[in-house]
Amino acid sequence: MIKQIGAALFLIVLVGFIVYNEVGKEETDTSGELQEYDASGDPSQEGTSMTPPNAPSGLQVGDQAPDFELETLDGESVKLSELKGQKVFLNFWATWCPPCKEEMPEMEKFHNEYGDEVVVLAVNATETESNESDVDKYIEEEGYTFPVLLDKDSEVNNDYQAMSIPTTYFIGTDGQVQEPRKVGPMSYDFMIEMKDALN
Known part of the structure; x- marks a missing residue:
């Protein structure tokens, strides 16, 4: 009996948490637009994709440009x-x-x-x-x-x-x-x- 009451309380808390989160989302973002974030940490860089922090930094000054x-x-x-x-x-x-x-x-x-x-x-x-x-x-x-x-x-x-x-x-x-x-x-x-x- 105690297990059933505990499970019921857990379920009620879980449902309440989900409802609270969904209502909160609707109240905070009513624009319907995608949010933009600057994840680069460098405001001078304006590309269209994010680059992982350990990604190669490209060719450097003095490097021979690869032929193609x-x-x-x-x-x-x-x-x-x-x-x-x-x-x-x-x-x-x-x-x-x-x-x-x-x-x-x-x-x-x-x-x-x-x-x-x-x-x-x-x-x-x-x-x-x-x-x-x-x-x-x-x-x-x-x-x-x-x-x-x-x-x-x-x-x-x-x-x-x-x-x-x-x-x-x-x-x-x-x-x-x-x-x-x-x-x-x-x-x-x-x-x-x-x-x-x-x-």
Whole structure:
């Protein structure tokens, strides 16, 4: 008899706890919107994914930029090592990434103004796209003219440890990373600073 009373009391307390929690949730969040949290601890980093604390930190200044060969949306082949002697902004992005979309007009403006001084390569994380045709459609609709490369198996994203996007590497004429990578959207003025910093 005592066991049955104890079990009944336990059940009542448990049900009460569940009801209390559910009512509390409804009262504290009536917006119906997703909550955003900064888990990075670094407010200057504005990527679209969280990176584990023990994850690789990417290529460092002075590292040789890993060579790769990818196709553009037009089917042309671009090999990074063939651009040695030129300054290169290597940008990793995706169509589903809001900060990427934020920086694209700035990149287009920069490309139009300084495309003869700096090669802008936008490497799409194609493996993460719902459909490869989404990339072509987005670029065409927005009228972007800088080269867009398709990283269909994420090999280049992995080589450059682009865990959060957008991520941009700044490669000098010597083929080395010459400035710290930028995680998050770039502004036009920031791109000019990076152009002037590279040699």
